[in-house]
Amino acid sequence: MTTKRIGGIDLSVSLINTKFMLNFTVGPVQSSDAVRAIGAEQVPYFRTEEFSELMLENERLLKKFANAPNDSKAVFMTCSGSGGMETAIMNCLTKDDKALVINGGSFGERFVELLSLHGIPFTEIKIERGKALKPKHLTPFDGKGYTAFLVQKHETSTGVHYDMDLVSEFCKRNGCFMIVDTISSFLCDPFDMAALGVGVMITGSQKALACPPGVALMILAPSALIRIKKTKCCCQYLDLKLALKNQERGQTPWTPAVGILRQINARLKEIDSMGGAETEISRTSHLASYFRARIKEFDLPFEIISESLSNAVTPLHPTTQSAYEIFLKIKNEYGMWVCPNGGDLRDSVFRVGHIGCLTEADYDRLINAFVDLREKSFI
Amino acid sequence: MTTKRIGGIDLSVSLINTKFMLNFTVGPVQSSDAVRAIGAEQVPYFRTEEFSELMLENERLLKKFANAPNDSKAVFMTCSGSGGMETAIMNCLTKDDKALVINGGSFGERFVELLSLHGIPFTEIKIERGKALKPKHLTPFDGKGYTAFLVQKHETSTGVHYDMDLVSEFCKRNGCFMIVDTISSFLCDPFDMAALGVGVMITGSQKALACPPGVALMILAPSALIRIKKTKCCCQYLDLKLALKNQERGQTPWTPAVGILRQINARLKEIDSMGGAETEISRTSHLASYFRARIKEFDLPFEIISESLSNAVTPLHPTTQSAYEIFLKIKNEYGMWVCPNGGDLRDSVFRVGHIGCLTEADYDRLINAFVDLREKSFI
Numbered sequence: 041m042t043t044k045r046i047g048g049i050d051l052s053v054s055l056i057n058t059k060f061m062l063n064f065t066v067g068p069v070q071s072s073d074a075v076r077a078i079g080a081e082q083v084p085y086f087r088t089e090e091f092s093e094l095m096l097e098n099e100r101l102l103k104k105f106a107n108a109p110n111d112s113k114a115v116f117m118t119c120s121g122s123g124g125m126e127t128a129i130m131n132c133l134t135k136d137d138k139a140l141v142i143n144g145g146s147f148g149e150r151f152v153e154l155l156s157l158h159g160i161p162f163t164e165i166k167i168e169r170g171k172a173l174k175p176k177h178l179t180p181f182d183g184k185g186y187t188a189f190l191v192q193k194h195e196t197s198t199g200v201h202y203d204m205d206l207v208s209e210f211c212k213r214n215g216c217f218m219i220v221d222t223i224s225s226f227l228c229d230p231f232d233m234a235a236l237g238v239g240v241m242i243t244g245s246q247k248a249l250a251c252p253p254g255v256a257l258m259i260l261a262p263s264a265l266i267r268i269k270k271t272k273c274c275c276q277y278l279d280l281k282l283a284l285k286n287q288e289r290g291q292t293p294w295t296p297a298v299g300i301l302r303q304i305n306a307r308l309k310e311i312d313s314m315g316g317a318e319t320e321i322s323r324t325s326h327l328a329s330y331f332r333a334r335i336k337e338f339d340l341p342f343e344i345i346s347e348s349l350s351n352a353v354t355p356l357h358p359t360t361q362s363a364y365e366i367f368l369k370i371k372n373e374y375g376m377w378v379c380p381n382g383g384d385l386r387d388s389v390f391r392v393g394h395i396g397c398l399t400e401a402d403y404d405r406l407i408n409a410f411v412d413l414r415e416k417s418f419i
Numbered sequence: 420m421t422t423k424r425i426g427g428i429d430l431s432v433s434l435i436n437t438k439f440m441l442n443f444t445v446g447p448v449q450s451s452d453a454v455r456a457i458g459a460e461q462v463p464y465f466r467t468e469e470f471s472e473l474m475l476e477n478e479r480l481l482k483k484f485a486n487a488p489n490d491s492k493a494v495f496m497t498c499s500g501s502g503g504m505e506t507a508i509m510n511c512l513t514k515d516d517k518a519l520v521i522n523g524g525s526f527g528e529r530f531v532e533l534l535s536l537h538g539i540p541f542t543e544i545k546i547e548r549g550k551a552l553k554p555k556h557l558t559p560f561d562g563k564g565y566t567a568f569l570v571q572k573h574e575t576s577t578g579v580h581y582d583m584d585l586v587s588e589f590c591k592r593n594g595c596f597m598i599v600d601t602i603s604s605f606l607c608d609p610f611d612m613a614a615l616g617v618g619v620m621i622t623g624s625q626k627a628l629a630c631p632p633g634v635a636l637m638i639l640a641p642s643a644l645i646r647i648k649k650t651k652c653c654c655q656y657l658d659l660k661l662a663l664k665n666q667e668r669g670q671t672p673w674t675p676a677v678g679i680l681r682q683i684n685a686r687l688k689e690i691d692s693m694g695g696a697e698t699e700i701s702r703t704s705h706l707a708s709y710f711r712a713r714i715k716e717f718d719l720p721f722e723i724i725s726e727s728l729s730n731a732v733t734p735l736h737p738t739t740q741s742a743y744e745i746f747l748k749i750k751n752e753y754g755m756w757v758c759p760n761g762g763d764l765r766d767s768v769f770r771v772g773h774i775g776c777l778t779e780a781d782y783d784r785l786i787n788a789f790v791d792l793r794e795k796s797f798i
Contacts (some may be wrong), residue, residue: 065464067461070461076459080458083625085756088617088756118498119497120673121654122655122672126656157655228463253462253678254633268475276533277506278656296633299458299631300676300678377464377467
């Protein structure tokens with residue numbers, strides 16, 4: 041057991057204050073100073089030309105960072121990422137579809153629940169938790185008349201990043217409409233919406249966009265726009281026909297989360313000025329590698345459980361202590377949040393995120409806390 | 420024509436900066452320093468005991484200020500007020516209901532649209548715009564087997580405050596379940612949920628709660644809880660069964676607008692420490708009276724169009740200029756927002772709100788701008 045620490049970082053409990061908690065969860069995450077400064081401003085009235093311009097700029101930058109196909113549209117829904125997932129299903133799929141859905145964790149499970157609720161015929165492809173998607177999972181469904189495919193690009197609950205090329209090739213071969221939950225992977229891992237032929241992509245304000253939660257961002261390819269036109273949405277609030285019509289002039293049908301949309305604008309421009317999506321992805325990738333190398337270097341009693349990692353998060357199985365107890369200890373005694381898991385992974389897995397405004401020094405602090413816990417025989 | 424002004428207020432255009440715009444709309448409105456300070460903080464991770472406690476405190480204070488009946492529950496939905504209206508209908512009404520709905524403006528119209536979309540049988544009571552609700556509107560429907568009643572306490576689009584005692588008596592006589600949109604009137608005009616026998620009340624974060632938009636707050640009386648239990652909601656995201664089950668422990672089924680919920684907490688405590696709902700209502704009432712007296716005193720060319728005013732807003736019909744042109748002029752040349760109307764009231768009505776963090780001096784500034792516009796023969 042090594043007892044060395046990364047130098048000079050004071051871990052004394054007296055420094056803990058919720059205002060200065062270090063946040064390694066996968067959302068909400070830490071925001072930049074520019075984003076937080078907007079949070080302190082008065083929220084402006086929004087049925088104005090000025091706000092419309094901001095919304096159109098948000099649309100333009102979001103589409104740019106996803107490499108959205110020509111003639112795509114983006115909309116900004118005031119709801120959670122899960123609300124965005126349901127919006128996609130309600131507006132793009134019908135009882136005439138035959139959908140395939142990848143279920144490798146709690147977000148895949150959510151897609152399954154939503155398809156059931158909305159009466160969309162579907163087949164579920166169960167992937168063992170922590171395992172990668174492989175050709176063998178898809179080939180049995182080739183040529184079977186499937187019309188739609190739903191997948192998490194990154195199953196956040198287990199930290200598994202699925203092979204999108206594999207899915208894309210299957211969808212192109214079979215003429216499937218692709219709905220991709222990129223909620224936790226957008227701006228963390230490369231994503232080329234046009235090349236993959238994705239119909240709908242969904243992300244959230246509180247992941248790599250590092251703004252407060254409250255807004256689901258969606259990009260709708262021309263193939264989605266055709267489907268939306270033909271589909272009757274059962275919910276007015278989440279009706280994409282209304283959202284699209286209003287977004288034409290940079291507005292929304294209902295009062296949106298104006299403050300968060302202004303923060304998204306600052307953040308998108310920040311990313312743009314730093315070099316765009318690629319730069320942000322390599323920043324995240326660097327932090328993920330840094331943390332993973334330290335876990336190894338300090339020989340911590342954690343196993344990385346995912347066969348196919350995203351840059352967004354490192355899922356860890358602690359071999360000597362309950363994962364949830366580690367989450368509580370790190371929160372209450374070290375002033376940091378790692379991300380606990382719910383359900384039956386509660387005791388076996390916790391996750392460390394690499395999104396938001398974080399630095400190597402922040403990870404040093406977390407590693408030192410783990411080392412400290414080992415010295416105290418807690419882990 | 421009087422040319423006097425309220426002394427010492429500089430109206431020069433050079434002072435205009437969107438960061439310092441004065442906001443007299445009916446939402447989003449101006450927030451207190453305490454609320455804005457939270458906007459500048461990092462948003463904390465929320466699947467914690469600490470956030471649960473905050474949410475339960477939000478529930479307790481909200482119910483207190485509405486005088487909610489015993490055993491009511493409150494939920495906090497990440498959506499707009501319109502989302503809250505639809506949530507109420509989707510979760511509490513079925514095809515077996517026979518609803519009455521008051522339609523006296525665009526929010527009454529929204530209730531009508533939602534009832535149609537969700538297949539709830541209903542009869543619409545059209546009230547002429549600007550007119551009060553009178554016994555003659557309701558008596559034809561006595562003893563006709565109606566089971567539900569939907570009404571705006573304050574029809575925000577025209578600034579008409581409806582007589583809730585009248586509605587309540589009708590509902591008690593006829594055994595109707597009451598859904599009341601108090602979005603723009605909560606904490607502006609007295610509201611006693613228990614005494615009125617209201618089943619569901621809905622409000623929004625960006626009205627008198629003076630927080631950023633993004634959260635609909637709902638109180639559900641025991642009569643609503645029974646209905647929710649029996650009703651199948653067609654939308655998972657807005658399913659109150661899930662929201663209620665999670666709120667039992669101060670949580671939400673999906674990632675909520677954590678930042679706004681923390682701001683709501685600060686604001687509810689601020690109101691509580693200042694004397695509660697009554698104090699806030701009299702503060703608003705005082706500002707409304709102050710503004711209305713100045714309009715008269717300065718003999719401005721505006722008619723107050725509502726037969727029954729709320730303290731929340733003063734709806735004005737300008738007799739010498741398009742209402743929308745006045746909105747634009749006040750925004751672009753005086754750095755203030757009044758609230759424009761949409762649709763066919765666009766040119767005939769604008770509104771001046773009395774909610775949010777405003778003072779008499781702010782109204783002096785607005786009155787002086789109007790006086791200035793009259794001197795320039797714009798109005």
